[in-house]
Amino acid sequence: MNRTILILLILFLFTSYTYAFGGKVVLVSDGDTIIVMHDGKKEKIRLYGIDAPEMKQSFGKEAKAFTESMVFGKTVEVESITTDRYGRTVGVMLMEIL
Numbered sequence: 001m002n003r004t005i006l007i008l009l010i011l012f013l014f015t016s017y018t019y020a021f022g023g024k025v026v027l028v029s030d031g032d033t034i035i036v037m038h039d040g041k042k043e044k045i046r047l048y049g050i051d052a053p054e055m056k057q058s059f060g061k062e063a064k065a066f067t068e069s070m071v072f073g074k075t076v077e078v079e080s081i082t083t084d085r086y087g088r089t090v091g092v093m094l095m096e097i098l
Helices: 002-015 060-071
Strands: 020-030 033-038 041-047 075-083 089-094
Touching (some): 020 041, 020 060
Parallel strands (some): 041 089
Antiparallel strands (some): 020 075, 075 089
């Protein structure tokens, strides 16, 4: 009985673990997609909970410019939530605001 509870507890703890990594933002694709340099590779990140206009849509260029002004060249931490149908990491981005 105790062994079963211990195994279930361990499984629960491991399934609630999220993958997080840090890196520098080297490119902003559009208002809701950035490229982060991580372990010597570029990783495309779709920002979780953000839906910005595409570049060809109205205000697409303004959305990209805003995102660039906030994060380009900065070191950020990305907490991965999932992967989308295009293979991009969907995650929450955290950064230090000075």
